[in-house]
Amino acid sequence: MNRASLHFLLAALIAIALPLFMRSGTLASEVLIFAMAAAACNLLLGYTGLLSFGQGIFFGLGSYAAGLTLLHTSLPLALALVLSAITGAVVATGVGWLSIRRQGVYFVMLTLAFSQFFYFLAYTFKDITGGDNGLLNIPRPAIGPFSLGDSWTYYGFVAVLFLLLFAALQRVASSTFGRTLLAVRDNEERARAIGFPVRDFKITAFAISGAVTGLAGALHALLIGVAPLSNIEYHMSESILIMTIIGGTGNLFASVLGAGFYVIVSDLLSSIWPRWLLLLGGLLIVVALFMQKGLWGLLERLVEALPMGRKSSTKSSIEAPIQPESQGRGI
Amino acid sequence: MSTQTPILAADKLSVRYGSFLALSDVTLSIKPNTIHSVIGPNGAGKTTLFHALTGRVRASSGRITLDGRDITHVSDDKRVPLGIARSFQVTSLFQNLNVRENLRLAAQGRTPLQALAPWRGVNPRDNALAVADEVMERLELTHVSDRAAGELSHGQQRRLEVGMAVAAKPRLILLDEPTSGMGIDDVEAMKALIRDLGRDHTVLFIEHNMSIVMNISDTVTVMRAGRVLVEGPPAVVRDDPEVRRAYLGNMITGDIA
């Protein structure tokens, strides 16, 4: 079995296992929704070397697009989701096109500034977005013959979409396109010198990432019945990025781990102590100092420590496309 | 002067960095199927000339033509499909990717838009892969095909560096100091390689090793302070009094084959 199929299998196992171990269908759905957003973020960070602080923009706009469609039109659910993916892709194309005019840390600052811009945009046009209150009472219509009213039924729907999108992102990552992204991340100058229009590749990566993130945002709005202002806030961008880095940027499945960890731990901690972000802040520092390959790297080390798993794990670490030493280059 | 149309020509090409004139009215014409070398002391503008010819640096004034077509304003990545490829003085590879993938990418760069389709996988019978294998064979890198470029020895990295240009199947290949930092054995192999490349490409290369320059070049251009000092066949250049005075002195040790 190759690495991609193994990762897909692991993702499918998680989607199946969540209902067995979790009591809340809402929380389980949240895990998979953020797994999509983190994997989309990873396409930019891990594969293209672009550290985007703007993922919240696409997530939030996806929420609004789905909410507005379902509130003001009688279009079916599937179309609302497609519309939010398109919204995410279009806006991501624009944000990407502008942001990649600068490189390195300037790029990061630009994406952050854009996320503030869209936040204030949503905040200012209260008539459309509901401002501080968010867009309320978003319905969750049936899809074909299936009613999605029950939280576990909705989870099933999210899980199917998650697996489809995960496979699609894997396909993207292993395509000639994805492999060129890795080259861009490794040495952008050379990629241009051998003939690749690097800008077009980066913008396309943004568009794909934006589409997936927009769709995730839409699913989130449907999940809670609200498109809240917080979905487009700076903190949403920050959270998606944190999930991605905590998981590890070497492969897409790592993002599923990162999202699962973040969502479940934050749910646990926030019910115990409202100021749990203090601990999260500390955790980020620990990850940067001691766990640079994220949870995935930790898992690899664990598997390696088991005598049985040694063979398979060495293989996967060689195949892993990214070494952390090179991470600074692209962003 | 030959009546043959030059494959690449620069007409009064200048490059200015702020107030510094790195390249000043350089006129150069590269005849097809020749090996043409550029020599000159450090800071003579050789690499800047390469940057300008490949489009990495924008020309401040002047014109560049490829087969008579004006390409002065064509961006660097768009010059590759037109048939220009280069190697770098400072090795610039995809360090984390393996040798075969480095070359596959370089071959793919000839038709980059095909790679923009996010759903298209890499077909095992892919043309770019075939080119990569062929180049590995030619550069004797096949045995390290699966090693990451960053793990190769210096000599192997320099060969791969040249291979990246070869994989683009260019008509004109520009090599910026291909022997830089190489041991003696590797230098001989590189010399043979450049001569070999000259059989099916037009080669323009920058080199400090006079033995290579004088041995395998059809034409030598001597640069100094951003200008062309002298241009001609090796024998003529070697005997030019101004060149001797300005640059070569008694450094010419290579025998003319």
Place this chain on the structure above:
Amino acid sequence: MIYLFQLVNGIGLGMLYFLLAVGLSIIFGLLHFVNFAHGAFYLLGAYFVYDMTERGLNFWAALLMAPFIVAGLAALTESVLLRRIYHLPHTFHILVTVGLALMVQELVIILWGPVGGNVSTPSALSGVLMLGDFIYPQYRLFVIGLTLVLAIGLWWLLEGTRLGAVVRAGSESTDMVSLLGIDILRVNTAVFALGAGLAGLAGALAAPIRGVEPFMGVEALGIAFVVVVIGGMGSYTGALIAGLLVGIVQSIMTTLWPEGARLMIYLGMGLVILTMPRGLLGRA
């Protein structure tokens, strides 16, 4: 008259933005380190003044002490934590400083509550200045005056002193600085403390004008980035011009379209990027 009022307001605001941005800029200039915790230092500066005045301390004493405490904390952070991660890629600089910012923000909520509060203007400056029809709060004039003096002092520090030379050389080559026989570790700490202290001062000065709340740090970070993007990273003059520009635009928009004032700043930034990718005075 309202526009004149808002123009002067904008200059005051802009000078605070300048302090914030120039702090970020010199830290980046020397250390090549994007400090996502910069807003947190601004937040701390404001809250220290708030806390000290709440405890009955004289405002002036608080204003004097707050930036130094912030700078001290920054120096501690730099020497204990940050210097261990300079060699890592940017991703991890961002991760660590984002983590720091989160921790500071949560600590502020734990110590002072989630609501925030007001800092009263010192009695000596609580009045207004009247020049014919033009009426203006004295405290805000004081802020403009003080920041102008500081701006000149900073300019002298960066252009006319040994430390300034090191900061400027450091952005070119750390090796060269080492060759000059300067203890680069201490310079790094000093510069980080200076940059953070400037952010703390901006927060302290802003506290009586805008009050304090735990999320003012994030907002300040966004503004500092905008100013640096517009002005050009590493440029003192760029930070000054862009800071004033952003302050004035925001201020005047407050009259024209209060809700869209912040929106306009970010829109302006987008326009600058479109037309001048390097910012007004950026080098590279």
